[in-house]
Amino acid sequence: MHPREHLHKQLERGTGWTTVRERERAREKMRPTPMDYFAELEDQGTTVAMDVDDVDPLEIFGGEGVLSVDNKLADADFFNAFEDDFDDADIN
Amino acid sequence: MGSIENLVTQIQGLSGSVDDIAHLHNILKIADESLHAEPSALSSVLDQVDPAKHSLGYLYFLEAFTFGPVSKEQALTLIPILARFINCCDAQQIRFAPDKFVSVCKRFKDHVLLIESPLRGVSPMRAAVRKLQTTSEHLTTLHPDFLLLCILSKSYNIGLSVLEDDIFDVDQPRDLFLYCYYGGMICIGQKRFRKALELLHNVVTAPMNTINAIAVEAYKKYILVSLIHYGQFSTSLPKYASSAAQRNLKNFCQPYIELATTYSSGKIAEFKVYVDTNREKFDNDKNLGLVKQVVSSMYKHNIQRLTQTYLTLSLQDIANTVQLGSPKEAEMHVLQMIQDGEIFATINQKDGMVRFLEDPEQYKTCQMIERIDSSIQRIMTLSRKLNAMDELMSYDPLYLSKVGRERQRFDFDDFDTVPQKFPI
Numbered sequence: 001m002h003p004r005e006h007l008h009k010q011l012e013r014g015t016g017w018t019t020v021r022e023r024e025r026a027r028e029k030m031r032p033t034p035m036d037y038f039a040e041l042e043d044q045g046t047t048v049a050m051d052v053d054d055v056d057p058l059e060i061f062g063g064e065g066v067l068s069v070d071n072k073l074a075d076a077d078f079f080n081a082f083e084d085d086f087d088d089a090d091i092n
Numbered sequence: 093m094g095s096i097e098n099l100v101t102q103i104q105g106l107s108g109s110v111d112d113i114a115h116l117h118n119i120l121k122i123a124d125e126s127l128h129a130e131p132s133a134l135s136s137v138l139d140q141v142d143p144a145k146h147s148l149g150y151l152y153f154l155e156a157f158t159f160g161p162v163s164k165e166q167a168l169t170l171i172p173i174l175a176r177f178i179n180c181c182d183a184q185q186i187r188f189a190p191d192k193f194v195s196v197c198k199r200f201k202d203h204v205l206l207i208e209s210p211l212r213g214v215s216p217m218r219a220a221v222r223k224l225q226t227t228s229e230h231l232t233t234l235h236p237d238f239l240l241l242c243i244l245s246k247s248y249n250i251g252l253s254v255l256e257d258d259i260f261d262v263d264q265p266r267d268l269f270l271y272c273y274y275g276g277m278i279c280i281g282q283k284r285f286r287k288a289l290e291l292l293h294n295v296v297t298a299p300m301n302t303i304n305a306i307a308v309e310a311y312k313k314y315i316l317v318s319l320i321h322y323g324q325f326s327t328s329l330p331k332y333a334s335s336a337a338q339r340n341l342k343n344f345c346q347p348y349i350e351l352a353t354t355y356s357s358g359k360i361a362e363f364k365v366y367v368d369t370n371r372e373k374f375d376n377d378k379n380l381g382l383v384k385q386v387v388s389s390m391y392k393h394n395i396q397r398l399t400q401t402y403l404t405l406s407l408q409d410i411a412n413t414v415q416l417g418s419p420k421e422a423e424m425h426v427l428q429m430i431q432d433g434e435i436f437a438t439i440n441q442k443d444g445m446v447r448f449l450e451d452p453e454q455y456k457t458c459q460m461i462e463r464i465d466s467s468i469q470r471i472m473t474l475s476r477k478l479n480a481m482d483e484l485m486s487y488d489p490l491y492l493s494k495v496g497r498e499r500q501r502f503d504f505d506d507f508d509t510v511p512q513k514f515p516i
Contacts, residue, residue, distance in 0.1 A: 073302075073303055073304065073308060073344075074302050074305065078270060079240060084382075086379075086382045086385060088384065
């Protein structure tokens, strides 16, 4: 059977997805017999497109590396010297 | 001085068509350094140039002329000149040099603050925002400055007019933080608590690498407004909040978290003790007024809870249950809540009984149908907007490279490359 045909059959059974590690392991195992690669695929169930809700939120505004607890506050110099104007007792 | 006179002639001659203005802009960019070299010579030249017709040229002169620190007396002189320019300048022309326009407007804001007259800056800054914006969806760096002046001058209503616009296009993250924080405060001032929560929520959940001071202050107010409006507060942040916020925000707002915990017990006496014990902390944060509103809201929410259990209740019973001083006090609270549409009830003055009623809204009036239709239209527009943004993001190289690094799984399309590695 052509590998692609085999892949389609895997997909029909819902086994079309695999992780990179699994694929690399499969590739190592199958070097002598490339045609067996797709037989190594495990059932991964259905997939969804880029579902970022399941991963840590992306730091779009310049995220770099691992976040660390930092007691320093960014933008600590912002203007916040307002009077307390929300006391309803002042209205009456 | 001769070169400045030449420049004036060119400004007067090249402020007609868009092509002329573009050409003029190139000339002005080259001359900018020399203008800054002799700012004092510019005061006489400003009279020769019309801020409305020759806005771009006037902008370059004005920016150089107002550069540097000023005294209060100088600020008093400059403020009318700056205000006049901002009000009458041509938006199309100043958009050729947005950075210079922003500099001039920020200086104007600083000057009105220096003379402690923020109200003088409100109207010109609103005009400046509208002129700098490319669309109503565009958040400029002047938005926060405008809202700041509104808060300082207690012109909350004027600030609201800008907050009604939906924002989709942001220049700088800090602008968004400040816009939403100041906007939240304006909404609090107008008792638009739901809108305030929406804006403060945006600050708290915005992407941030390290914990942001604006987000900390926003979170404090978010907790208080949540208690006032909903009578409850949940400490868990949504999944899309940044890791920095998830891990650190609560640490900076501990007294407010404990306030919310005490509130949830429903015991007013205990709550008041907590407020009095921590009064100084809330006062230092300038949040004591809002905390007092939280105390008042406790009575209100306790009365609202009664409507879910009872059909009728005496004012005396309401006073006892809610821990008010007297039936008269209970009556005042109930009347105010009826007036505000927070409960539906009638009070029988003879026997002091309150009868709680169902919400009379039948959702079949023309106004209600129009309101629902308008909400549906807004949601549909928002949905189209989100789809367009999602599509744009899916092409963004920065986004793709980050997601590619973090994700292990591949799309089905990636399998196309796999078979090529194996000889068939």
